[in-house]
Amino acid sequence: MAARRELGEELRRLRGERRGAEVAGLLGWSESKLSRIETARTGISQDDLERLLRELGVPPGESARLRELAGRGRERVWWAPYRSSVANRYDEFVALEAEAAGICEWEAQVVPGLLQTDEYAHAVIEVGADVTDPEVLQRRTALRMARQSVLTREPPPSLCVVLDESALHRQVGGRAVLRRQLQRLYDASQRPGIELRVLPFSAGAHAALGEAFVIFEFAEGQAPVVHSEDLMGGQLRTRDTDVAVYRDAFADLRSRALSVGATRELVARTGDGLR
The missing domain is CATH 1.10.260.40 (lambda repressor-like DNA-binding domains)
Known part of the structure; x- marks a missing residue:
């Protein structure tokens, strides 16, 4: 890419x-x-x-x-075996993610894919309007899990996630699945290079109401790219003015979110409440 x-x-x-x-x-x-x-x-x-x-x-x-x-x-990429199960726009997303030096993500509904467990990912993908074939569901889940290897490459990208508090309570896949997912989040928050912050309900209105997005930053002077999410799979934005809007929105979200330590405590406490 x-x-x-x-x-x-x-x-x-x-x-x-x-x-x-x-x-x-x-x-x-x-x-x-x-x-x-x-x-x-x-x-x-x-x-x-x-x-x-x-x-x-x-x-x-x-x-x-x-x-x-x-x-x-034109070279073959590692996710080529999964291409038949995803749309072209998702293919572009995976390519950008694989090359990014820095990833900033705002998610209002669910835990971001890079931090999902396989069972949580399966439950998220299963409700997609275009997923009716069990084989497609399995391949998409496998691709999402394979994407997570980007966090263990050398050098790994920096990952900064701001997650709405509602995602900690939405029982995607059921109570037990969410409990294990929150444990994964807690563990991930302690890894070097990963910054996880929760935007609490008390933060009120903010600059990104109604939208989820990812900002990909690259090395060697390459221009950043924004992927904004919608029901049709999202779109890529590359214009400097567009990217600036999303950077400002992410800065606003991050400033309103809990500290890393307070986030970790909230995740642990919410997970304990599901036992």
Whole structure:
């Protein structure tokens, strides 16, 4: 995904002031096809890349580097075996998560996927409107568990989660499942590189009412990306002005949330109440 994003940024730069519709039309493409390539939502075939490089007048020296980026963008990724069970937008989400140097997540309803137990994840995924096949359910649950390996890679990303207090009480999967999930949360909150804070009911109204989102930060000067969640799977936001809005919202949430220590105590106390 990183190679695709870098390639897309370079292709947009090389297009300059030329409109996407103009370039796409000359190649016999739809404008949406060119947009998907430039925003890294899809890779580009070798033949299509060569045609685009000719149309943009890219010199040979620069073309070689772009070919290398395109080749890396077509490489098989670790989650490829699960792709048939998820939408393309989720595929993009997993790619961003796998490359992020920092992850800031606000969740109002459920425990974030990176911190879920398998049984809790199964219960969350099971209620999805598009999940009717038991095999799809199992593959999606397995993918969610596999995603958690990002927290043990070297170096791991920093993870900062602000979780609404309601998620500590919503009995996803039942009372026993939630109790074990809260134990997982408690354990995770003690791991280096993970900051967990609960936004208490007493915090009242805040800047992110009605929405959940994740901010992905990257190394090497790559621009951050926001994934905002909705019933259709969410969308990615990359414009600087959009990202700034979500960063400000997350800062507001974090400032209103309990301290790390108080959060840990609340999680433990809530879990004990489920015994």
